[in-house]
Amino acid sequence: MTSERAPQHTAASTGAGVSGRSDAAHEAQCRRCGVSCHLAIPVNDVPVMIPGLRCQYLAPTSTGFDCTVYADRFKVAPWCHHADVAGPQGFLARDCPYVLAEGFGRGKIRLSRQQYDRYWPAILGELLRVGVPEWIHRAALLSMLTAREGGVWQLTATSDGLLPTRRSADDDSRSDEQ
Numbered sequence: 001m002t003s004e005r006a007p008q009h010t011a012a013s014t015g016a017g018v019s020g021r022s023d024a025a026h027e028a029q030c031r032r033c034g035v036s037c038h039l040a041i042p043v044n045d046v047p048v049m050i051p052g053l054r055c056q057y058l059a060p061t062s063t064g065f066d067c068t069v070y071a072d073r074f075k076v077a078p079w080c081h082h083a084d085v086a087g088p089q090g091f092l093a094r095d096c097p098y099v100l101a102e103g104f105g106r107g108k109i110r111l112s113r114q115q116y117d118r119y120w121p122a123i124l125g126e127l128l129r130v131g132v133p134e135w136i137h138r139a140a141l142l143s144m145l146t147a148r149e150g151g152v153w154q155l156t157a158t159s160d161g162l163l164p165t166r167r168s169a170d171d172d173s174r175s176d177e178q
């Protein structure tokens, strides 16, 4: 199942930015799938993109995803890497046009619904063990956890990022007393 390695606390984008190409032809290759802007967790040593665990600046659209800070992303999102930097490190989608064109041969993959359901216990275990980076979209993560596991979830800040935990009845009664 999952390895001991931490989730990939990285995200990537295409286009102009830190030491990367920005011409129109390069930009046009992006299919707006959003995979590169989602967190990946290793499952059997393969980086698996986790739906619902995305950069706080990534917004779903009717056909895919869009970055809401694209022009300024390298200023406001220091975790964001240009595709030219991210591709060789495996931070883009494995079937991304940039990855295929450059022949990197590595990257994040999307599981089928059935595969995702099968590996969910291991994915959840890794999320609860390692936590997530602070740049993720918190509401999307909490919503995903509630949809999958039920209950009410919270995020606690740690030295490495955020740790998801399920709120207990004790937590609720303490907050009622405050």
Ligand code: SF4
Pocket: 011, 012, 013, 014, 036, 037, 055, 056, 057, 058, 059, 066, 067, 068, 069, 070, 073, 077, 079, 080, 081
């Ligand atoms: S800022 Fe976030 S959403 Fe925008 S390109 Fe970078 S990782 Fe993707």
